[in-house]
Amino acid sequence: xVQDAEKPSRKPRADSIRNRELLLxxxxxxxxxxxxxxxxxxxxxxxGVGIGTLYRHFPTRDALFEAxxxxxxxxLSDLAVTLAATTPPEEALRRWLxxxxxxxxxxxxxxxxxxxxxxxxAELYAYSSDRMQAAAGTLVARARAAGAIRADLSAEEMLxxxxxxxxxxxxxxxxxxxxxVRRLVDVFVDGMRAGA
Amino acid sequence: xVQDAEKPSRKPRADSIRNRELLLxxxxxxxxxxxxxxxxxxxxxxxGVGIGTLYRHFPTRDALFEAxxxxxxxxLSDLAVTLAATTPPEEALRRWLxxxxxxxxxxxxxxxxxxxxxxxxAELYAYSSDRMQAAAGTLVARARAAGAIRADLSAEEMLxxxxxxxxxxxxxxxxxxxxxVRRLVDVFVDGMRAGA
DNA sequence: TGTTATACGGAGGATGCCTCCGTTTATCAA
DNA sequence: TTGATAAACGGAGGCATCCTCCGTATAACA
Numbered sequence: 001x002v003q004d005a006e007k008p009s010r011k012p013r014a015d016s017i018r019n020r021e022l023l024l025x026x027x028x029x030x031x032x033x034x035x036x037x038x039x040x041x042x043x044x045x046x047x048g049v050g051i052g053t054l055y056r057h058f059p060t061r062d063a064l065f066e067a068x069x070x071x072x073x074x075x076l077s078d079l080a081v082t083l084a085a086t087t088p089p090e091e092a093l094r095r096w097l098x099x100x101x102x103x104x105x106x107x108x109x110x111x112x113x114x115x116x117x118x119x120x121x122a123e124l125y126a127y128s129s130d131r132m133q134a135a136a137g138t139l140v141a142r143a144r145a146a147g148a149i150r151a152d153l154s155a156e157e158m159l160x161x162x163x164x165x166x167x168x169x170x171x172x173x174x175x176x177x178x179x180x181v182r183r184l185v186d187v188f189v190d191g192m193r194a195g196a
Numbered sequence: 197x198v199q200d201a202e203k204p205s206r207k208p209r210a211d212s213i214r215n216r217e218l219l220l221x222x223x224x225x226x227x228x229x230x231x232x233x234x235x236x237x238x239x240x241x242x243x244g245v246g247i248g249t250l251y252r253h254f255p256t257r258d259a260l261f262e263a264x265x266x267x268x269x270x271x272l273s274d275l276a277v278t279l280a281a282t283t284p285p286e287e288a289l290r291r292w293l294x295x296x297x298x299x300x301x302x303x304x305x306x307x308x309x310x311x312x313x314x315x316x317x318a319e320l321y322a323y324s325s326d327r328m329q330a331a332a333g334t335l336v337a338r339a340r341a342a343g344a345i346r347a348d349l350s351a352e353e354m355l356x357x358x359x360x361x362x363x364x365x366x367x368x369x370x371x372x373x374x375x376x377v378r379r380l381v382d383v384f385v386d387g388m389r390a391g392a
Numbered sequence: 393t394g395t396t397a398t399a400c401g402g403a404g405g406a407t408g409c410c411t412c413c414g415t416t417t418a419t420c421a422a
Numbered sequence: 423t424t425g426a427t428a429a430a431c432g433g434a435g436g437c438a439t440c441c442t443c444c445g446t447a448t449a450a451c452a
Contacts, residue, residue: 014418019430042408168311172314190391191383206397206398206451208398209397210449211449215400235438245401248402249399255441
């Protein structure tokens with residue numbers, strides 16, 4: 001967590017910063033059009049840089065995802081704070097999960113980023129993961145304290161479950177899946193309440 | 197659905213039948229070891245046939261999956277019949293879903309086959325899809341008739357939801373995920389009951 | 393046993409992943 | 423301004439698939 005007092009060496013090169021930006025923009029566009037599995041060479045091409053440059057900035061596909069969707073994760077994180085402050089526990093939890101679904105539905109590729117954040121590789125790409133876990137954790141703890149949901153289910157488990165639901169529909173390409181998933185998330189939250 | 201009265205031309209060549217069998221066996225082994233994304237060329241190699249032969253018998257990866265895991269799907273289908281005849285509605289539904297989870301957990305690659313069966317490409321690879329839908333449909337209809345579960349959720353939706361849950365954990369590689377998923381499926385079923 | 397429909401096999405074109413390293417360039421100090 | 427040099431660039435190239443195509447081999451049938 002410590003923000004290493006970096007070597008005060010040189011300041012970063014201007015072309016490096018510019019290319020990083022170009023890559024992020026291109027990646028957003030390419031993933032948006034072609035899904036999270038789109039070719040990284042296509043991203044580099046779209047950014048107008050060499051493939052080597054892409055890999056230098058983002059050593060893995062996952063790293064690129066995390067960077068591209070960082071902003072959206074922050075939105076969700078902020079939303080959790082707001083909801084926790086203004087809305088009854090169970091309702092807050094429900095709304096936040098629905099918002100997560102919404103975001104994943106809107107931004108193609110976002111789902112992959114969220115799955116990353118909820119899944120195993122958490123140690124490697126920690127930032128988004130931390131934010132999401134913290135957000136979910138707050139809401140779950142609050143609902144639990146209010147006795148609104150069962151206690152034998154961690155925030156992490158809940159989050160991954162919901163993302164799993166989304167993923168199943170997302171990948172199926174069923175038109176209008178959003179409404180269905182909304183309903184399923186409600187069922188799931190009902191289930192969490194049932195065992196309280 | 198009509199089983200085309202095939203042209204009474206020749207009988208199929210013996211080598212063709214044999215190779216098909218070899219491919220299925222090899223595929224089972226290779227998918228089991230390497231997961232559902234394993235190389236098809238590896239399968240052909242393991243079967244001792246050319247890659248062209250593999251593609252002639254199974255034009256897509258999905259077709260191969262469906263063929264490999266057909267037997268397992270039939271088991272699930274049979275189980276549904278048994279449970280429907282011997283167990284109270286809600287309990288039967290719950291047990292069948294858990295059995296599905298179990299199977300997906302045991303046989304690597306099975307999950308991919310089930311997802312296929314539950315997902316969009318149903319028209320193309322209909323057999324497994326039909327069996328699964330029928331099995332789930334029976335149990336859901338029965339539970340619904342008994343007033344044990346809410347009515348605004350189709351069997352298909354339920355099945356896909358559960359497979360989504362499994363998939364999220366399966367892909368994360370968390371050790372011991374089976375127990376967690378079992379618990380989550382229970383939560384989900386509780387949720388279905390809650391809205392009855 | 394000859395004819396022929398069928399099936400076989402693998403070369404080959406295409407795409408994508410990722411690494412490596414010779415070349416270019418932005419920064420900084422003189 | 424002008425080197426010197428650390429840092430970044432780019433893309434060729436090795437490897438792994440995917441899938442198609444078509445010349446060759448062979449099982450079925452008469």
